[in-house]
Amino acid sequence: MSVGIRHDDLRRRNRAMVISAVRRASQPSRTEIAATTGLSHSTISTISSDLISEGILAEAKSNEPVSMKRGRPQVALTLEPKAASVVAVVLSLNSLSAAVIDYAGNTVVEETTRLVTQHMSAEALIDECVAMIRRLTQSDAASGGAVLRIAMAVQGITDAASRKLLWSPITPHDDIPFADRLEQEFGVPVSVENDCNMIAEALRWRDPVRYRDDFIAILLSHGIGMGLVIKGELFTGTQSSGAEFGHMIHRPDGALCRCGRRGCIEAYAGNYAIWRNARLGDENAEPLADLSDDDIRALADAARDHDGPEREAFRKAGEAIGFGLGSMFALFDPAPLAFVGVGATAFDIMEPHVRSAIAKTAGGLHSKAISFDTEPNEVPLKREGATMRALLTVDQEIFAAGTAPRRAEADVA
Amino acid sequence: MSVGIRHDDLRRRNRAMVISAVRRASQPSRTEIAATTGLSHSTISTISSDLISEGILAEAKSNEPVSMKRGRPQVALTLEPKAASVVAVVLSLNSLSAAVIDYAGNTVVEETTRLVTQHMSAEALIDECVAMIRRLTQSDAASGGAVLRIAMAVQGITDAASRKLLWSPITPHDDIPFADRLEQEFGVPVSVENDCNMIAEALRWRDPVRYRDDFIAILLSHGIGMGLVIKGELFTGTQSSGAEFGHMIHRPDGALCRCGRRGCIEAYAGNYAIWRNARLGDENAEPLADLSDDDIRALADAARDHDGPEREAFRKAGEAIGFGLGSMFALFDPAPLAFVGVGATAFDIMEPHVRSAIAKTAGGLHSKAISFDTEPNEVPLKREGATMRALLTVDQEIFAAGTAPRRAEADVA
DNA sequence: CTTATTTTTTTCGGAACCCGAAATAAATAG
DNA sequence: CTATTTATTTCGGGTTCCGAAAAAAATAAG
Structure with a gap:
């Protein structure tokens, strides 16, 4: 808002444009790049030949064997691995x-x-x-x-x-x-970033159609993490990495959280919370330090098998997540969700409770339209x-x- | 991210830059504009003389009588009212x-x-x-x-x-x-926007030092509204105006809200909720349609005067607001707050409860640093x-x- | 096999833009 | 009245982008 654009910035930005077009699309031709960036063919031509001579891009070797089309065939551009x-x-x-x-x-x-x-x-x-x-x-x-x-x-x-x-x-x-x-x-140069933010970044590259400008990645693991993309940008705090979904308050003065406070979503939906509710029936018990993925899978199997404390524990977890999402959706409208991590393998048990909680909130207007996806392997x-x-x-x-x-x-x- | 910058966009952007510098600063000179925008003196010179000849800007008449400085005096630029x-x-x-x-x-x-x-x-x-x-x-x-x-x-x-x-x-x-x-x-062209977003926009112009890149305006009135500025941008939903703070969930399945759902912050902190708690002692009573500002001021006076249901009602309101803010601060770090509207006149009663609730949340780390401001007149x-x-x-x-x-x-x- | 057609990419001339340096303008200090 | 200081304008130069035309590279047709 405050800094003007210099004439030389222009070239830098348009070079960035071209590189990003090549990274995003799979081997686009110069013509395609011109179309997606809106820049003229001549500009794309000069920029891309610059980039090739600098060893940043390369022309793909005979990749598609037959183009079946009349006219000069397009030359696919790739990123130069070296x-x-x-x-x-x-x-x-x-x-x-x-x-x-x-x-x-x-x-x-x-x-x-x-x-x-x-x-x-x-x-x-x-x-x-x-x-x-x-x-x-x-x-x-x-x-x-x-x-x-x-x-x-x-x-x-x-x-x-x-x-x-x-x-x-x-x-x-x-x-x-x-x-x-x-x-x-x-x-x-080195950067250190929150893992859930990186999960969100990865999802966007894995499935750019589903995870485009607005979506949410939730990591269900020992704690609850979140990566949030809003309007095409990774959403971070102003001072910290932000988006600590797990520490939004689900029930004021409620269950004991690993962070020492009470009533956080994590204190109901983190692995330790589910285990604690299922096995101890005491939501104020000191959170366990570590818990294996197998422990969680065992709880999930039990919950699927019969009604009992396990099922109830997952119900509470789903409810906490649902109300939390509902509160978030009051702030910025619903978006597609991905549940990642071990907890995602048990998401089938929680889903109905998540949905019914969301339905009780302002986000509930669209609760049926909200789509969930799961991906157990976060690493x-x-x-x-x-x-x-x-x-x-x-x-x-x-x-x-x-x-x-x-x-x-x-x-x- | 996807569209390149055309050569003619450049001038458009830099013209926008200059206009915005004049609107923001009070009567800046060309030299000041060059400094704030980072553009060269010659560029600012051409752009501003274009804008003057188009009747958009004007040179201020002898405004500051004596400059007390050596050298050619700066010529202040203003927006041409007509x-x-x-x-x-x-x-x-x-x-x-x-x-x-x-x-x-x-x-x-x-x-x-x-x-x-x-x-x-x-x-x-x-x-x-x-x-x-x-x-x-x-x-x-x-x-x-x-x-x-x-x-x-x-x-x-x-x-x-x-x-x-x-x-x-x-x-x-x-x-x-x-x-x-x-x-x-x-x-x-016509635009229709949420009133709280406009309140936030106004605050930023009234006090650009305090309300700069990150701040929150909360309207305490019959309902609870919010205008949110994050990283210099008014935060809106992807489909709607967004930031419906009043309908974040404070207590799942709690008090009856005007929106028909239960447990919204508004159902504890809206005027009707405070009145209902103070006078009926029934948080499930049907919300009153309208309530005068005087009614609220009377409740506030009573609460200040003696312990009783009024004070308790304001305590609940402050607690709801505090936990809500705490949940928000889990997502994007605390920021300066302005409480606007009639409710702001009673904010002195609520403030301790707001702070103590925030202190129980993830935002609590900085709860003492969070600064509140009040402005009763929202119109x-x-x-x-x-x-x-x-x-x-x-x-x-x-x-x-x-x-x-x-x-x-x-x-x- | 040669020519026409189609499509992609490059080349070229022109215009717009910004910058830096120099020139000009307008004030004060001595 | 002249030197100094500061603001603004002017001028020349270099980039950058664009559009049109040319060149390149393929297929289709005769």
Whole structure:
């Protein structure tokens, strides 16, 4: 709103446009890009030949064998895999994994380890990340483009600038400056973001038709996380990563939450809450530290099999989620939902209760139109999301600007 | 994200930049504009002399008598009042008011009438608006610039495109197409927006320091409304005007709300809810249709005077608002708050309860830092907001593009 | 096999835009 | 009255985009 547009910004933006069109579409031709961006053919032509000569894009080899059409065949453009690479790191409770991805989005090497995150120092956590990234980037396989960006997806709350892990259930330590430390170590920009936000980012790339401009990803796991895309933008807080759906209040002064407060949605719908309600029947019992996925699946099987405390526990969970969604929908209208994580395998049990709770709220007007989708496996989504985050910033911040000063290149030519 | 920037868009945007800088600052000089926009002096010079010759801006007459500074004195630029005018219409329960405002933002003529909105047909409501606008625009006083835009602020839910009143407590009718009908009548673009959103817009102009990029306006009146500005943008739903704070759920299956559902915040904190709790002690009693401001002030006086059902009613109201805010702050971090309307006069009674409720939520981390402000009189705010909305669209959509095709003008010159 | 047709991509000339530097304008200080 | 300071305008230059025309690369038709 306040800063004017310089003449040279224009070129940068339109380069970004072209790169993003190539990343989004599968091998578009120059003509297609001209159509989707609204820019003229001549502009697309110059920009794309610049990008090709800079080694960012490439013309696809004979891919589609026969076009069956008259006229000069379109030349498909692709991202040049060797243009760069990025590292995606996923840090979760007791687990660290990372991968090197080339510029076209293909995984080059990856690695996963188990750690006991809750009993490690902040330093040790950082060191583990550093060590893993170093192993991966120095491996023979990762000999493509230079690593230009590292993106981490972490459980917990990060700051809005994506520099620090402010708070996380996976460690007792606060304010861990992952970005600063990794940047020091590798000399490459690093971002640290909330894992659910990365899940949302990934969904958008997996199914751009369903998950386009407005949708919600909810992670049903030990806690309840959320990634929210509104009007095409990932919705984050002004100071923190935001969208802590699990800590909206379901019942004032209600069940004891892992965060120490009372009545949070998570205190009814988190894995520990469901287990507690089913097995102890005491919603004020101290939350269990860890719970295996099998425990939850066992509860779900019991709930499906017969009426009893398990079924009741899932009812309460569904109700909490439904009322929470209803309250959210009072603020910004319903959107398609994806339930991700172990909890999603039990979503069939909760769904009727979710829907009936939503129906009691302002969002209820459209409750039948709201569509749910489930995806039990959250780990690949987190990695894909972090990957896309990293690649997009390379696109926008590095390659859109032009790697080398363009004037110098013109002299060479 | 998808559309490229054309070469001619650039000028349009930068013209918009300059106009907006003049509207925001009080009489900035060209040099100041260059500084705030980041554009070069020469660009600002050409753009502003274009705008002056088009009659959109003007150089201020000897305003500041002595500058006390060495060097050529700055020439202050102002908006040319006669460049255009707009009409702001405020439709509330039993009241309609409208005003003609010149391009510089000065009110030229205004009028207010009482109507019995709840017993009028949709047609009659539209007709009243048409008649009032016609009277105002045809009055002798309104002989300045042509009316280029009409903006309405209405209680209730409007559609995201600002065309229709989807639902409103002031009338039993749904889907009233104000924008279409007024456009037909006056041949000028019309927008219809939620009144609380306009209050937020107005606050931002009244106090741009406090209400800058993130803040919340809450209207405490018969119902509870909200206008939300997040990251510099008015936050609206994807289909409707959104941000229906009053209908977030405070207590599942709780008190009976005017909307027919149960447990909404409004059912505890709306005027009717406070009155009901204080006087009937039955939170399921049918909500009263109307309640005068004096009734509320009387309840507030009683609550201040002695412990009793009135004080308890305000406690419940404050608690509902506090938990609601806490849930919102789980989603997007706390921001400065303004409480507007009659209810704001009683906010002193509610404040401790609001704060103690927030302290029990995820937003509680910063609860002491959250600052409240009150403004009892909402009517002028609604009008100011609608005015600014209208003027800004004239700035951005009409004058930024250039009134006449620039090529033709160049020929003349 | 050659020519016409169709479609894609590149090239070229022209216009619009912004920038930086220099020039001009308008005030105060000495 | 001149030097200094600050604001604004003018001018030349370089980018950038666009539209039209040309070139390229295929198929269809004779």
